[in-house]
Amino acid sequence: MSAQRILVTGGAGYIGSHTAKLLNSGGIEPVAYDNLSTGNRSSVRWGPFIHGDILDTAHLTRTITQYEPDAVIHFAASAYVGESVADPSKYYRNNVGGTLSLLDACRQAGLDKVIFSSSCATYGVPAALPIAETTPQVPINPYGKTKLIAEHMLADYAAAFGLRYVALRYFNACGADPDGELGEWHDPETHLIPRALLAASGGISRLEVFGDDYKTDDGTCVRDYIHVCDLARAHVLAFDHLAKGGENLAVNLGTGHGSSIKEILEAINRITGRSVPIEIHPRRAGDPPALYADPSLARTTLGFSPEFSDLDTIVRTAAPFFGLEARS
Ligand SMILES: NC(=O)c1ccc[n+]([C@@H]2O[C@H](COP(=O)([O-])OP(=O)(O)OC[C@H]3O[C@@H](n4cnc5c(N)ncnc54)[C@H](O)[C@@H]3O)[C@@H](O)[C@H]2O)c1
Ligand SMILES: O=c1ccn([C@@H]2O[C@H](COP(=O)(O)OP(=O)(O)O[C@H]3O[C@H](CO)[C@H](O)[C@H](O)[C@H]3O)[C@@H](O)[C@H]2O)c(=O)[nH]1
Known part of the structure; x- marks a missing residue:
């Protein structure tokens, strides 16, 4: 079997870079695809870096055709709740338009496995705690709505085109690489x-x-604060799940x-x-x-x-x- 490889959109970002490091340590090559809008070039150290925008479907399709990844982990997004209220256009464009562009590039290039960064923001103000996956998803801000729309897109592409996916609904990501090689570097920092x-x-x-x-x-x-290294490992497990033929899933990642x-x-x-x-x-x-x-x-x-x-x-x-x- 040829070596495994995963396309990591948003691979220069906080959670993406920690996941790339873990993939590499497990013998899977991460190919980071990032426009560096909030990510850092210096965080891409465990595989090739492609400077590109997820809205550029042709560039994504060429990248997938060139590298032939086994799956894509889709982190790239705009991710500030407050900003999404002030500028919903940015969020619908980047998170909904960007995910659509990625899914179409995957279709064109024949890539059928997607692991998606969703969020507990899709639940809004839950009627009851703890939040189970069956809790109604009623987001209260544009950011959460864009993540929910992307989940719907995954389900519809799965039904129509045979896409296989795991949507991971993270709670609050935090912490840093225990080796001290990566951390949470945002400017401005809001978390x-x-x-x-x-x-x-x-x-x-x-x-x-x-x-x-x-x-x-x-x-x-x-x-619910969950360490970024735990989140990273969940992505590897999600890839294993899809690679073994597992069913499509949407699951919470919290403690x-x-x-x-x-x-x-x-x-x-x-x-x-x-x-x-x-x-x-x-x-x-x-x-x-x-x-x-x-x-x-x-x-x-x-x-x-x-x-x-x-x-x-x-x-x-x-x-x-x-x-x-x-x-x-
Ligand atoms: N941090 C959290 O607590 C949290 C919680 C739930 C969900 N998420 C989701 O996890 C994912 C990663 O979050 P993060 O905290 O690592 O954020 P981040 O801002 O550090 O990483 C996002 C990366 O995506 C890149 N990017 C953004 N738009 C792009 C585009 N159009 N084309 C190419 N690259 C683009 C950025 O440059 C950055 O490197 C996001 O989808 C976010 O919504 C994060
Ligand atoms: O300077 C600050 C920053 C935050 N907080 C408070 O600390 C808590 C956590 O705030 P964060 O901004 O760290 O995280 P959020 O829970 O608002 O947002 C996170 O979880 C969301 C899901 O609810 C989204 O997924 C989002 O991407 C992710 O950052 C909130 O009560 C917030 O009001 C402060 O009091 N002061």
């Missing part, structure tokens, strides 16, 4: 944990905490456990010895109070369970990128 670490290290004066009057145990929002913002700040203090200066701000528009997964379907279908997703490991791996030492 909670990197911003809290920036505040702890003096990179910003304080963390703005968006709301402390939610109906949660301590008043702050609760999220099943929710952590509040205050618990995150306590973990940072425990691991780094630094306290995070904070300022309480009003609630951020569109933030559900609590989101956490029922992770059982990913376990039974893909054999996936998180290994790195306890708060201490998350902070311990992320802290060095902000010049903070983790206490042993």
Whole structure:
């Protein structure tokens, strides 16, 4: 059998680069295809880099024809909830138009396996917790809507053209490569944990905490934080699943456990010895109070369970990128 290879759209980004590293360590060559709009060229180190846009169907088709990958993992997208409310055009173009372009390139070039980055944002404000895959998907912002439309596109292409897919609905990605080779590098950074670490290290004066009057145990929002290395491994398992002829799937990737913002700040203090200066701000528009997964379907279908997703490991791996030492 020839060596295995996977096209990784968004391979210069945060989750894409961690996944590329893991693929490479398992003997699968990742071919990163990225326009570097939010990704970093320096994060592509484990396979070829193609500078291209997913909206360019002809370029994608040529790339697939040239490299003959066994599957594509489709990370490339715009991924800021707030920005999607302010500029829905960008999100429908890049996330819906871009996914359509990719699926058509796959069809033209005869590539039939797609692993897709979906999101718990497709559920909106869930009626009940934990969130199972059967929970109605009623997104409350354009970002979540574009991810849901892409899931519908996958199902329709599967029915009409025999496409095979796994849609992975990530909860909150966080943490960094334990070897220190990759981290979460966004500019501007909007995610909670990197911003809290920036505040702890003096990179910003304080963390703005968006709301402390939610109906949660301590008043702050609760999220299901999953380590990026666990997410990366789930993609490898999803590829194995499709390669073995497994059925099409849409599964949650979370831990099943929710952590509040205050618990995150306590973990940072425990691991780094630094306290995070904070300022309480009003609630951020569109933030559900609590989101956490029922992770059982990913376990039974893909054999996936998180290994790195306890708060201490998350902070311990992320802290060095902000010049903070983790206490042993
Ligand atoms: N980070 C999270 O917590 C989270 C949660 C749920 C889902 N997701 C999804 O996971 C995927 C990866 O997220 P991330 O956090 O690594 O984001 P990221 O911004 O670090 O990575 C996205 C990558 O896609 C590239 N890209 C964007 N538009 C492109 C285009 N038109 N053509 C080619 N490349 C393009 C960017 O340059 C970047 O390298 C996204 O689809 C995102 O929606 C992320
Ligand atoms: O400076 C900050 C940043 C965030 N938060 C709060 O921390 C929590 C987590 O916020 P993030 O921005 O880190 O993450 P989100 O839950 O908003 O978004 C993440 O999960 C979404 C699904 O709900 C999408 O998939 C999205 O791509 C992904 O970043 C929220 O309550 C937010 O209000 C703050 O208080 N201050």
